[in-house]
Amino acid sequence: xxxxxxxxxxxxxxxxxxxxxxxxxxxxxxxxxxxxxxxxxxxxxxxxxxxxxxxxxxxxxxxxxxxxxxxxxxxxxxxxxxxxxxxxxxxxxxxxxxxxxxxxxxxxxxxxxxxxxxxxxxxxxxxxxxxxxxxxxxxxxxxxxxxxxxxx
Amino acid sequence: xxxxxxxxxxxxxxxxxxxxxxxxxxxxxxxxxxxxxxxxxxxxxxxxxxxxxxxxxxxxxxxxxxxxxxxxxxxxxxxxxxxxxxxxxxxxxxxxxxxxxxxxxxxxxxxxxxxxxxxxxxxxxxxxxxxxxxxxxxxxxxxxxxxxxxxxxxxxxxxxxxxxxxxxxxxxxxxxxxxxxxxxxxxxxxxxxxxxxxxxxxxxxxxxxxxxxxxxxxxxxxxxxxxxxxxxxxxxxxxxxxxxxxxxxxxxxxxxxxxxxxxxxxxxxxxxxxxxxxxxxxxxxxxxxxxxxxxxxxxxxxxxxxxx
Numbered sequence: 425x426x427x428x429x430x431x432x433x434x435x436x437x438x439x440x441x442x443x444x445x446x447x448x449x450x451x452x453x454x455x456x457x458x459x460x461x462x463x464x465x466x467x468x469x470x471x472x473x474x475x476x477x478x479x480x481x482x483x484x485x486x487x488x489x490x491x492x493x494x495x496x497x498x499x500x501x502x503x504x505x506x507x508x509x510x511x512x513x514x515x516x517x518x519x520x521x522x523x524x525x526x527x528x529x530x531x532x533x534x535x536x537x538x539x540x541x542x543x544x545x546x547x548x549x550x551x552x553x554x555x556x557x558x559x560x561x562x563x564x565x566x567x568x569x570x571x572x573x574x575x576x
Numbered sequence: 577x578x579x580x581x582x583x584x585x586x587x588x589x590x591x592x593x594x595x596x597x598x599x600x601x602x603x604x605x606x607x608x609x610x611x612x613x614x615x616x617x618x619x620x621x622x623x624x625x626x627x628x629x630x631x632x633x634x635x636x637x638x639x640x641x642x643x644x645x646x647x648x649x650x651x652x653x654x655x656x657x658x659x660x661x662x663x664x665x666x667x668x669x670x671x672x673x674x675x676x677x678x679x680x681x682x683x684x685x686x687x688x689x690x691x692x693x694x695x696x697x698x699x700x701x702x703x704x705x706x707x708x709x710x711x712x713x714x715x716x717x718x719x720x721x722x723x724x725x726x727x728x729x730x731x732x733x734x735x736x737x738x739x740x741x742x743x744x745x746x747x748x749x750x751x752x753x754x755x756x757x758x759x760x761x762x763x764x765x766x767x768x769x770x771x772x773x774x775x776x777x778x779x780x781x782x783x784x785x786x787x788x789x790x791x792x793x794x795x796x797x798x799x800x801x802x803x804x805x806x807x808x809x810x811x812x813x814x815x816x817x818x819x820x821x822x823x824x825x826x827x828x829x830x831x832x833x834x835x836x837x838x839x840x841x842x843x844x845x846x847x848x849x850x851x852x853x854x855x856x857x858x859x860x861x862x863x864x865x866x867x868x869x870x871x872x873x874x875x876x877x878x879x880x881x882x883x884x
Contacts, residue, residue, distance in 0.1 A: 534687060536707050536708070538666070538686040538687065538688035538691075538692050541666075542665055542666050543665065560688065561691065562688025563687035563707070563709055564688070564709055564710065565709075
């Protein structure tokens, strides 16, 4: 068994199999930088992985993330798996899933979209998950994967 | 669907049934207007027309429609005469104007502005063009015009000519025509072809789509030729533009190859893509199309106000 480079947590959530380099973005999207429960947030980057070659891991102490919350990271980390930990044991495990509606995470790639000019939360409808394609609720323009990643 | 209080933002929000309701209401109102000269359905109601971008036809047509319905109109025709110039947000402008009116018609240079306005406002909002995105009332009047001329839409061969890449009118029209059993001929220079995702969507919905850059090769097939303006600034090179401009001018020579019953439409304003010599032929229906904007907008105003 590989040596643990980041200490195990007693209670909380481990987000594994994040594509290498996206760990910080995951922390940002989930707002873990402002975690108020006193727990630590651990980030391991560039960890060797059988599945991905290299991966990032985020461990959140004392907070159990719901599937809905975690699905927000599906756009940056579609490969991520989530483990809920109690008493150092994995009690629940799930994969992230791209939600049908994306609110507040993604900016519209259309520079002439009203969302860049008014105080409004951007909103997108996922019209295809594979390949990923979304439509802006406001300007109705569609974005594909490359453009989506550039606007996260 | 309950029409009272409904917003009209995008043709995507319309089912075929919705479209049919608008068209048949327009037909009814057109007849009534002809008989009575003036209707009273919207007596006591006020329409606010907020034009953040100039427009002749659409604004005047909405205002005329409201007057014909017996209602009153307030508004502005350009952003420079409103508080927007002082830096007021769109949301604040809408929240203010809705205190003065019963329905809002908005044209705005930014895409998505009408959707945002509709979310902010309690009263119904009608989109009269948001940047290069949608112009649903134009699409409805185009459908109304086709139906009026042919008594139906199903079974027709319809050609869309010109700038199919950037033209919002042809995008919405094509999407709406996908509800009907039509054959679409997309005629444009290579540079200005219809975006792939729209063509795919049309084919998925079962529309037969032909694409060509040669108008003459298909003109004899068509029942309707919908012409749009090709904008010079879309071309990297003026020579290229001049070549294209010449090849897409609809004139008597081009029409000599067309069916007797072909109807030529244009959302206007035109520059030189239809020669004025065509105006007097039985093919030209673009000024009738302008007139049809009135009954269609009357129908929409009446429906969302809940007065007809």
